[in-house]
Amino acid sequence: MGKGARKKGPKKGTDRQPKVRDVFVGQPFEGLAAEPELIALREFVPSATAKLSLKDGGDVTLGTVLPMAAAAFVRSDGERYLGLQVQTRSSDISRSLKWLLDAKPGDVLAVPDTTTPPQADEHARLQDLLVADAELDVTLHTDFAWWLPEDADATGDVAVSLERANAAIMPTERLGAGAYWVLAGEKAHLRWIRPEQENLLLQALARLSAAGELGLGEGTRYAGSFRAHGLLVPVWDLDPEAHAREWAEAKDQLGTRLDAALKSLDSEPLNAAERRARDGLIGRQLTLR
Template sequence: MAKRTAVKSKPADGINPRQPCPCGSGKRYKACHGAAGGAADVIVARPFQGLAAETELIALREFVPSATVRLPLKDADAREVILASVLPMAAAALVRADGTAFVGLQVQTRSGDLSRDLARAVQWVLTAETGDALPVVGPDDNTNPGRLQDLLDVEASVKPELHADFSWWMPPDNEPTGDVALSLERANAAILPTERVDAPGVHAAYWVDAGDKAHLRWVRPEAEETLLAALARLSVRGELDLGSGSRYAGSFRAHGLLVPVWDLDREMHSSEWASPAEALGARLLTALESLDAEPLTEAERRARDGLRGRQITLR
């Protein structure tokens, strides 16, 4: 009997099946997005990896209540698209009555890849008509829309504009009435006062007034273990707070990155934490740079283990 010759088919997208999947999951392509149903089934732990705007996108997705920012699309001729923390009824995308196109970040997802879902919403809104709305990105239909990284200038940073309420949902000079007015009122009532902490070297850091206390939530770009080691070094030195009226509370994981959180004296204005945050950022950078030359001491390793135990994970 003649030997059968195995015929290896080349993926339509040209990716070697044995190479790491471009989504960043850490799996081989053939076991991830290259598998049947892979794009829908695989959880991408770090969906915004590779974007300079990664930390800001995570902040808008997870805890900034009302904010907008222009998406830095690669296609300069495409219509302007505004990325919003949340849209009316948590819509995935909509085109306002004045023609302004929005895509929402705080939305339901139908796949394990938030970046892919957002790319589909962006592609939808680019050709949508005035007044159209996309309630939710539908189940994966294998149209291969790409990912957000394929549509954006990956090197472009962003600086979201924060709003005190959701009045920007409506076009200028358009007063809401009926159910729209009621929905807007309810959304405004749920907002926790939030401000950006702007200082040299401080990015994706937000002051939040939670009622009984205030917090600083700072999305960090470093790998988790590296950041924990640097935080532990500062902790042992007594340098992990932001000065009087603050204390390190812990951290949470969000979309592959750590978000350290500090409790703050809410009697102090948000702007008063800019200089302390700048100083802490400089100390943290020094600690990060020292890790290669100076391994953690026994006390620092214990501190790192303690910090690790004060984490929660957000999907």
């Protein structure tokens, strides 16, 4: 061994667990029939629950917000809850829910567990746990009493969290798959998460806009759209004095027009006026992450 040479030892850190590569997933619920509903519950529905059908035959209750913004918890009666509106360490919000399947009553998970390498856990994502073609039967609530078993009383931090969560609820009604009316202060909106590919949906919206058929009736206007987890969410401003159910028929009629416009794109490309309308719609877009 030459002068100054050192005997090589084991490389530092070779006995450690492999580091998990956190890759951003722009469409985390892709492939699930419930994708629009999952995005709605994640982004703007205040208080709602839905049963998730698992491939193993069991189920988990999905909740918009859990006590103290927990990622998951098991209620004292054994009911398992998974929260969507949480601060996640992962760039893929569908990651790692297997913890919940093995948890015991009273267990609480503050943030999603993203420490398990995906290749080592076949249940690393929602897509691996859920029945892909299962629809989501969403139940909206006017408060967060569903956090507790029947006849149970909130105490301590849970009571404080419950009070704050109840105070933040905005009146919300579901008008169909992925479509939600919300009364936000002095304004009312329809937010409609659509499953179509963004470019096609924009073309169809532009076709309706150019024909003057993009509204939901007198006193309404198309406000713009935002992207959320890979899908486009068109938004309409509505008359806040009208009840949500008064917009159900107009929303369905708009849906029929939109479906027809989407179908027409197969044989009729956009004309000049429709292309200008599309450019205007693109100028009113935001992206949520």
